[in-house]
Amino acid sequence: MTAELKKERPMGRIVTITSGKGGVGKTTSSAAIGAALAKRGLKTVVIDFDVGLRNLDMIMGCERRVVFDFINVIQGDAKLKQALIRDKRLDTLYVLPTSQTRDKDSLTLEGVEAVLEELRGEFDYILCDSPAGIERGAQLAMHFADEAVVVTNPEVSSVRDSDRVLGLLNSRTKRAETEGAEPVKAQVLLTRYDAARVGKGEMMTVEDVLEILAVPLLGIVPESQAVLKASNVGMPVVLDAPSAAGAAYEDAVSRLLGEEVEMRLAGERRPGIFQRLFGRGA
Amino acid sequence: MRLGSLWPRKASTAQTAKERLQILLAHERAGRVADNLPALQRDIIEVIGRHLKIDSEAIDIRMEQGRDYSSLEINIEFPAASEPKAPSRR
Numbered sequence: 454m455t456a457e458l459k460k461e462r463p464m465g466r467i468v469t470i471t472s473g474k475g476g477v478g479k480t481t482s483s484a485a486i487g488a489a490l491a492k493r494g495l496k497t498v499v500i501d502f503d504v505g506l507r508n509l510d511m512i513m514g515c516e517r518r519v520v521f522d523f524i525n526v527i528q529g530d531a532k533l534k535q536a537l538i539r540d541k542r543l544d545t546l547y548v549l550p551t552s553q554t555r556d557k558d559s560l561t562l563e564g565v566e567a568v569l570e571e572l573r574g575e576f577d578y579i580l581c582d583s584p585a586g587i588e589r590g591a592q593l594a595m596h597f598a599d600e601a602v603v604v605t606n607p608e609v610s611s612v613r614d615s616d617r618v619l620g621l622l623n624s625r626t627k628r629a630e631t632e633g634a635e636p637v638k639a640q641v642l643l644t645r646y647d648a649a650r651v652g653k654g655e656m657m658t659v660e661d662v663l664e665i666l667a668v669p670l671l672g673i674v675p676e677s678q679a680v681l682k683a684s685n686v687g688m689p690v691v692l693d694a695p696s697a698a699g700a701a702y703e704d705a706v707s708r709l710l711g712e713e714v715e716m717r718l719a720g721e722r723r724p725g726i727f728q729r730l731f732g733r734g735a
Numbered sequence: 736m737r738l739g740s741l742w743p744r745k746a747s748t749a750q751t752a753k754e755r756l757q758i759l760l761a762h763e764r765a766g767r768v769a770d771n772l773p774a775l776q777r778d779i780i781e782v783i784g785r786h787l788k789i790d791s792e793a794i795d796i797r798m799e800q801g802r803d804y805s806s807l808e809i810n811i812e813f814p815a816a817s818e819p820k821a822p823s824r825r
Contacts, residue, residue, distance in 0.1 A: 516759050517800040520772060530773030532792055553763065685752035 463496065465573040468580050468709070469598040469637075471622075473614025475585030477606045478644040481680055481690065483582035484512045485699070486602065488689035489706035491546035495577040498537065500568075501551040502594035503584035504559055510550045513540065514687025524552040527564030533571055542692055547576075557590040569597050587621060597627050600638040600709075602671055606645045607657040612665055615641065619668060640671035642705060647676045648718055659716075672705030674698050675718055758802050772796065779809065789813060 470483040480503075487499040500523060501509035510516040515538045521531035526549075533549075540546035549568075552559065572579045583594035595601060601622050605615040619639055628634045643659060650656040663670055679696030683689065691699045697718070707714045780791050793812035799805060 511755070511759070516755065518798060520796050520798045525773055531776070535795065682748045685748035685755075687755065 463575070463577045465576040465579045466599050467569060467573070467597050468578060468600045468602060469583055469595045470580060470602045470604060471583035471591060471595055471618050472585065472604040472611070473587055473618040474611045477604050477611050478674070479604050480509050480512050480582055481684065482602065482604050482642060482644065482702070483509060483580050484689040485691050485702040486706055486709070487580050488543060488546060489691045489703050490578050491540070491543040492691065494545060496545045496575070497578040497580065498547040498549055498572055498576050499580045499582060500549040501582050502590055503582065504551050504555055504557045504590055505553065506584070507551050507553040509548060509582050511687060512684055513548050513689060515540065515548050516687070519550045522550045522552045523568065524555050524559045526568055527559065527561065533568060557588065560590060560593050562593065562596065565593050566597060587617060592621065592625060595622055595626055598622070598637050601640070602642050603639055603668070604642050604644055605662060605666070607643060607651070607662055612662055616666055619666060640669045641666055642671045642674065644674040645676045646673050670716065671708055672701055673716060673718060674701040674705070758800065762800050762805070783811065787813070
């Protein structure tokens with residue numbers, strides 16, 4: 454029976470990477486989390502929802518191979534399998550690029566739903582890389598989410614925007630609108646965390662941010678030179694040379710998969726004794 | 736004198752970033768190839784379909800954009816010619 458056959462297909466989990474504020478590391482995180490999931494043998498697709506400002510393709514290094522895109526598929530101009538780009542390094546990793554020439558109105562709720570449903574039958578994880586802001590594109594990126602990763606910098610405007618996004622996840626998503634459904638499981642991914650500046654009292658601590666946002670912590674990604682280097686060459690940071698940021702994303706993905714992993718700042722210099730003694734009070 | 740020449744550049748990641756952008760932006764500024772691809776695909780299917788029976792889903796278009804040239808690879812799968820009930824003329 455087809456119903457039974459369908460059960461054997463993966464029932465993909467939709468995870469939206471969002472933040473409200475721009476430039477906090479959504480696309481970097483989407484690429485890194487996607488690659489880390491794929492490394493573990495989980496068939497993963499990362500979808501770029503930032504219509505008109507395509508960038509996931511560059512960060513994942515497949516920008517020269519884009520033929521059809523998400524919008525072409527929604528509008529029926531291409532089949533999904535024609536638009537999916539398979540990663541050259543990991544055969545379980547795919548990218549669904551967005552259009553560089555259309556605008557956000559090309560995305561429709563029905564179109565997005567149809568594509569996500571088709572992907573659910575093929576993939577273990579479907580990552581939606583949200584555009585910045587809280588307008589249509591961002592809302593569509595989060596609408597069908599099972600889980601959300603709210604990328605946050607320890608900085609006032611980012612934390613404020615994350616709080617706003619958490620509110621939307623709890624009110625404007627399919628799960629929120631469906632009676633009896635589990636709410637979207639939202640977790641914070643703290644990025645560009647600088648332990649030295651935290652030590653000096655110049656940056657909010659992890660605890661500060663979590664106290665304000667009151668959602669679980671998925672991981673702490675330290676400010677790392679490896680991130681720019683990896684983006685220069687189009688390599689998700691977890692596939693590039695070992696780095697503190699890469700290790701942090703690997704840990705975050707372990708937690709996403711339900712493993713218990715101690716929160717640590719891999720490979721970062723601990724703040725000096727003076728900073729630790731006098732930093733915070735200064 | 737160009738500032739850059741003071742620091743002979745090796746194959747740094749920054750240089751890679753610049754080159755990737757140059758190639759990509761040259762394509763993006765030059766035209767809108769990507770926009771025409773669905774139309775191109777429809778036309779290809781139509782033209783070939785006039786002569787051969789093909790499945791509109793069995794077409795696969797790949798592109799590789801490069802600095803000096805780009806390649807467009809079009810693969811069309813034909814259904815195996817094994818219609819079991821078809822009259823054979825051995």
